[in-house]
Amino acid sequence: MATGFGIIGCGMIARFHARAIADCRGAKVVAGFDNVPAAADKFAEETGCKAYHDLKQMLADPEIDVVTIGTPSGAHMEPAIAAARAGKHIIVEKPLEITLRRCDKIIAECEKAGVVLSTIFPSRFHDSSREMKRAIDAGRFGQLTVGDAIVKWYRAQEYYDSGAWRGTWKLDGGRALMNQAIHSVDLLTWLMGPVAEIRAQTAMLAHKRIEVEDVAMATLQFENGALGIVEASTAIYPGYLKRIEIHGSAGSAIMEEEDLIKWDFAKKRKRDEAILEKMAQQVSGGGGAADPAAIGHHGHTRQFQDVLKAIKKKSAPAIDGPEGRRSVEIILGIYKAAETGRAVKLPLKSDPTLKARKVGVAGL
Ligand SMILES: NC(=O)c1ccc[n+]([C@@H]2O[C@H](COP(=O)([O-])OP(=O)(O)OC[C@H]3O[C@@H](n4cnc5c(N)ncnc54)[C@H](O)[C@@H]3O)[C@@H](O)[C@H]2O)c1
Numbered sequence: 001m002a003t004g005f006g007i008i009g010c011g012m013i014a015r016f017h018a019r020a021i022a023d024c025r026g027a028k029v030v031a032g033f034d035n036v037p038a039a040a041d042k043f044a045e046e047t048g049c050k051a052y053h054d055l056k057q058m059l060a061d062p063e064i065d066v067v068t069i070g071t072p073s074g075a076h077m078e079p080a081i082a083a084a085r086a087g088k089h090i091i092v093e094k095p096l097e098i099t100l101r102r103c104d105k106i107i108a109e110c111e112k113a114g115v116v117l118s119t120i121f122p123s124r125f126h127d128s129s130r131e132m133k134r135a136i137d138a139g140r141f142g143q144l145t146v147g148d149a150i151v152k153w154y155r156a157q158e159y160y161d162s163g164a165w166r167g168t169w170k171l172d173g174g175r176a177l178m179n180q181a182i183h184s185v186d187l188l189t190w191l192m193g194p195v196a197e198i199r200a201q202t203a204m205l206a207h208k209r210i211e212v213e214d215v216a217m218a219t220l221q222f223e224n225g226a227l228g229i230v231e232a233s234t235a236i237y238p239g240y241l242k243r244i245e246i247h248g249s250a251g252s253a254i255m256e257e258e259d260l261i262k263w264d265f266a267k268k269r270k271r272d273e274a275i276l277e278k279m280a281q282q283v284s285g286g287g288g289a290a291d292p293a294a295i296g297h298h299g300h301t302r303q304f305q306d307v308l309k310a311i312k313k314k315s316a317p318a319i320d321g322p323e324g325r326r327s328v329e330i331i332l333g334i335y336k337a338a339e340t341g342r343a344v345k346l347p348l349k350s351d352p353t354l355k356a357r358k359v360g361v362a363g364l
């Protein structure tokens with residue numbers, strides 16, 4: 001019997017979830033729930049599934065084995081906890097949540113309920129990212145020296161105006177970093193290893209009516225001693241494909257979105273030419289550089305397949321809760337370093353107190 005999916009939050013990303021589920025063998029979309037009933041109805045009509053106007057009712061549906069959560073980022077925890085308590089496996093959009101406390105609550109509830117929890121980071125499933133990871137694990141870069149994540153994107157003011165939650169501390173949890181560049185921050189720490197120390201500056205320069213940053217610059221020191229930068233913006237016209245650059249004493253690789261554009265090693269291997277050739281022109285859509293909907297859903301499909309495998313084998317998925325929490329911790333560290341002008345050491349003991357965040361925000 002097909003594994004049934006319920007989708008919580010029937011907005012933009014829910015459409016990508018539905019397409020990805022449709023591409024997974026042995027999976028089907030059973031229902032959608034949104035706290036705006038008309039949004040659930042529209043989604044159900046588009047995808048041919050049931051619409052629920054009440055979360056409890058949806059979570060009581062025996063046809064649903066897994067839920068995906070595509071509500072605003074600071075509203076992931078409540079439905080995730082409810083779903084865990086109902087015994088559903090859970091796939092949460094990035095960021096897992098916008099504070100460590102909220103991430104930890106989700107992780108603890110899923111552990112208690114014995115359900116699979118996965119945080120969505122589709123870029124980790126791209127062939128180019130996997131080749132990079134394999135090369136690092138095989139020691140091909142020598143001593144890792146520099147790891148950079150560069151996200152020079154553009155979002156028009158209308159994008160922020162399109163949803164009241166966008167660009168707010170309470171529900172977005174930040175912006176250029178917490179919403180957009182988080183994919184690259186996740187990739188960077190997956191490839192380079194844990195971050196030990198952060199220095200940073202952020203600014204809000206080219207948008208109105210948003211509380212958070214549209215430019216962020218951070219320098220990182222990784223636990224292995226390598227240095228790196230995170231450069232993130234939604235205020236760079238016209239918006240360019242995001243880049244990950246990994247350098248070491250014996251090799252360098254540069255990934256632009258999904259394309260490997262540099263793959264240079266002191267010790268060459270037979271497959272290198274083929275890898276470079278195969279990993280060019282993989283980008284689908286515009287990679288989200290200027291238009292949030294100009295992304296492919298193939299990364300989501302691979303991640304959903306990974307979760308289906310984890311459920312079947314009763315094992316951990318590739319990106320579980322603690323893996324999803326890593327990028328949130330780094331980004332909160334960057335915000336803290338930017339606000340205090342001081343270096344911040346990781347791991348953080350708890351959520352940093354951020355003056356900017358506290359304005360008008362309760363219960364984070
Ligand atoms: N992986 C990616 O590439 C990617 C891309 C875009 C967005 N996202 C993530 O997906 C999430 C949603 O983003 P979006 O752009 O689809 O937003 P959106 O505003 O288009 O959709 C959010 C939907 O959730 C509904 N909603 C709000 N609160 C709810 C609640 N408590 N219960 C049920 N429904 C609720 C809203 O009515 C809306 O329909 C965010 O966390 C975002 O970071 C991920």
